[in-house]
Amino acid sequence: MNCEKSRELFVDYLGGELPKTEMPGLQEHLELCSACRQELALLARTKSTLQSGWPDESIPQSLTFDFDSPKKQGFWNRFVPLRMPGVVWASLSVTGCVLALLAGLALLQAQIRLEDGNFSLSFGRPATSTALDLSKTGISELSAETVKTLLDQSLKQFELNQTAKFQQALQEAKLEWEAKRRADIVRVGKELKYLESTQNVVWKETLLNNSNLEMLARNYVKGAPRESLQQ
Amino acid sequence: MGLIRLADRDLVQRVVRGDGAAFNVLVARWEKKLFNFAYRLTGDRDDAFDVCQDSFIRAYESISQLKDPSRFANWLFKIARNNCISLHRSEEKLPKLGSAGDNEDDLNLEEILSASYQVRIDGSHQFEQSELRLIVERALGHLPFEQRETVVLKVYEGLKFSEIAEIAECPISTVKSRLYLGLTQLKKILTNNQRGAP
Numbered sequence: 001m002n003c004e005k006s007r008e009l010f011v012d013y014l015g016g017e018l019p020k021t022e023m024p025g026l027q028e029h030l031e032l033c034s035a036c037r038q039e040l041a042l043l044a045r046t047k048s049t050l051q052s053g054w055p056d057e058s059i060p061q062s063l064t065f066d067f068d069s070p071k072k073q074g075f076w077n078r079f080v081p082l083r084m085p086g087v088v089w090a091s092l093s094v095t096g097c098v099l100a101l102l103a104g105l106a107l108l109q110a111q112i113r114l115e116d117g118n119f120s121l122s123f124g125r126p127a128t129s130t131a132l133d134l135s136k137t138g139i140s141e142l143s144a145e146t147v148k149t150l151l152d153q154s155l156k157q158f159e160l161n162q163t164a165k166f167q168q169a170l171q172e173a174k175l176e177w178e179a180k181r182r183a184d185i186v187r188v189g190k191e192l193k194y195l196e197s198t199q200n201v202v203w204k205e206t207l208l209n210n211s212n213l214e215m216l217a218r219n220y221v222k223g224a225p226r227e228s229l230q231q
Numbered sequence: 232m233g234l235i236r237l238a239d240r241d242l243v244q245r246v247v248r249g250d251g252a253a254f255n256v257l258v259a260r261w262e263k264k265l266f267n268f269a270y271r272l273t274g275d276r277d278d279a280f281d282v283c284q285d286s287f288i289r290a291y292e293s294i295s296q297l298k299d300p301s302r303f304a305n306w307l308f309k310i311a312r313n314n315c316i317s318l319h320r321s322e323e324k325l326p327k328l329g330s331a332g333d334n335e336d337d338l339n340l341e342e343i344l345s346a347s348y349q350v351r352i353d354g355s356h357q358f359e360q361s362e363l364r365l366i367v368e369r370a371l372g373h374l375p376f377e378q379r380e381t382v383v384l385k386v387y388e389g390l391k392f393s394e395i396a397e398i399a400e401c402p403i404s405t406v407k408s409r410l411y412l413g414l415t416q417l418k419k420i421l422t423n424n425q426r427g428a429p
Binding site for chain 2: 010011012014015016017042043046047049050051052053054056057058059060061062063064065066067201204207208210211212215
């Protein structure tokens with residue numbers, strides 16, 4: 001094997017991909033040729049210097065991609081004013097329903113009467129022919145006590161429903177708040193980590209600057225006698 | 232979660248089916264390698280971080296186009312490499328893609344190399360780690376981009392010649408030639424043989 005062929009194999013050797021069949025020939029040539037031996041040794045040293053001189057460093061900020069948020073975020077959530085807690089939405093819904101009911105009754109010109117234990121409901125202008133006269137429907141036979149009991153039950157049921165809805169809305173608000181709190185903690189944690197890595201970077205840069213200054217100082221000290229000799 | 236134990240190929244298949252968590256496992260597995268690869272190509276920490284982030288986003292967007300899921304890492308390196316080239320083209324940021332020796336940075340390196348405590352890798356001088364880092368970083372910056380990426384992929388990432396050829400989109404013989412030229416150039420810079428010892 002001559003030097004030219006030997007040096008063609010240097011890259012394979014340095015890259016760790018030299019075929020086993022080529023190894024004996026290369027070894028034989030290197031034993032005989034000191035120039036090739038020195039060249040290969042320096043190239044190998046260059047490779048190891050590169051590796052040790054610039055080792056891997058950690059990424060300044062660890063990457064995490066949030067793929068689910070865009071899908072979960074619905075159309076309405078894009079509007080900031082509509083992002084209100086559940087309890088507010090529940091209250092607004094109840095109020096809206098009551099207002100809608102009252103508006104409906106008003107449109108129908110409803111008249112509700114409760115006189116002497118008799119409950120009457122009529123629509124439109126007061127007219128004896130169209131008014132819902134409870135006395136003619138048999139309901140008049142119900143005593144005032146029974147009507148009161150029925151109303152009480154209805155009110156209690158309504159109260160229970162409202163309380164349950166309120167509790168549910170409150171629970172949802174608590175969960176939402178808790179999730180936000182956790183997300184904030186995670187975010188702050190990440191930011192602290194980033195700050196820490198930034199400090200590391202600054203520290204490393206400071207080290208580099210110090211070494212540069214040291215090198216310049218040494219250079220200056222070694223250069224000074226030459227200048228004085230020239231003078 | 233057993234995702235972390237899965238091979239790249241299985242994780243890629245999950246990502247294709249819409250599993251975002253699987254992609255985050257891939258990101259955690261390769262972000263450091265990719266960042267350092269980009270850092271050594273661009274020579275700038277911030278640019279490297281941007282390249283790294285963009286590469287993962289592009290990988291996610293086009294992961295269904297990956298024909299062989301087991302080659303995810305090489306595919307990712309190729310995306311990052313192309314991002315580095317795009318960055319260079321848009322901002323002329325990659326250090327010294329063409330000829331070296333015509334700007335202030337070269338002068339600084341020349342000063343370092345010509346100093347009486349000159350850079351030698353033949354064991355005649357022991358360097359502080361920070362000094363060595365500076366020297367290696369600047370020496371790599373003197374290489375043309377093609378040689379630089381070949382040296383980085385071989386020396387630091389330990390890829391095979393065939394894998395580098397796939398990433399750099401060139402024949403294996405070209406890869407070998409670039410590596411030899413690159414190492415020879417670096418050897419000259421680091422040993423400073425041309426200037427001679429003091």
